[in-house]
Amino acid sequence: MEKLSVFAGRANRPFAEALALTLGTRLGQCSLEDFPDDEVYVRILEDIHGDDVFLIQSTSAPVALHLLELMFLADACRRGGAARLTAVIPYYGYARQDRRVLAGETVAARVVVDILRTGFDRVIAVDLHNAAIEGFFDIPLEHVSAVPLLAEALRPSISNQYVVVAPDLGAVKLAQKYADLLDLPVVYAHKVRMGGRKTRVHRIIGEVKGRSPLIVDDMISTGATMISTMEELLNRGCAPRMILAASHGLFVENALERFSSFPVEGIWVTDSVMLAKTNPSMPLHVVSVRDLIGEAITRLHRV
């Protein structure tokens, strides 16, 4: 069997280092630098001839830089003689642009797959925004889910007074998955997006009066989706004890701080994205996907 080698870009080095340890190895040495004109310099500093190489990089913000850096790493490894290359993408950016809603739009999620397939033999991703994106891949994709881990971590904080809330129709299947794992009922919100930072919830389908909401989503970005859902749930008389859970905590533009004016008891995310230093008073809980991804890498390395 080829030797397993692991390298990482700069999106989330602490996570990548911990993942390498889980695999019983260490991150391969490489140079990753920025030129003054903003170009990126990548150089692999180890002999990887004939290796089975896994490159870890979340395509979180700055998305274009992290994606390009990942592709440069792949190119450097290929030129360095790697036998097989797998992109390990704990948070997969651009997945939300998975179809054309308005005439003239791009399907960016497909373009990203086309870019990845020029450099990689396989991809590992966690909780893609829409599982239908799997259909864009014509290289093998190992799509793993952090939902069972999050549900298990949430279990001690959840009573049968809770109800799982899907904050939009795209989250219905996800909410059902949490509901099945935690044995809770589900309600659905009807969200309308009015731009990248503004959403409104028109309707809640199901009974929330007196119940505590567990609002689940694939990601929290600006927090607008969670906030508009919380506002409508409170209007409908839910219990003022809410829990938010998402696989990916992007928390752009002070999203976390914006939650502080709501009765949020806990916010649960994974470490797929490197979190900025947060106010220690925020009830933020981070569940690691290190072992989940480690198992996927071990599985793929064997075949």
Ligand code: R5P
């Ligand atoms: C959208 O369909 C996604 O599933 C999330 O609901 C959305 O991306 C969250 O973004 P934000 O936190 O900015 O509302």
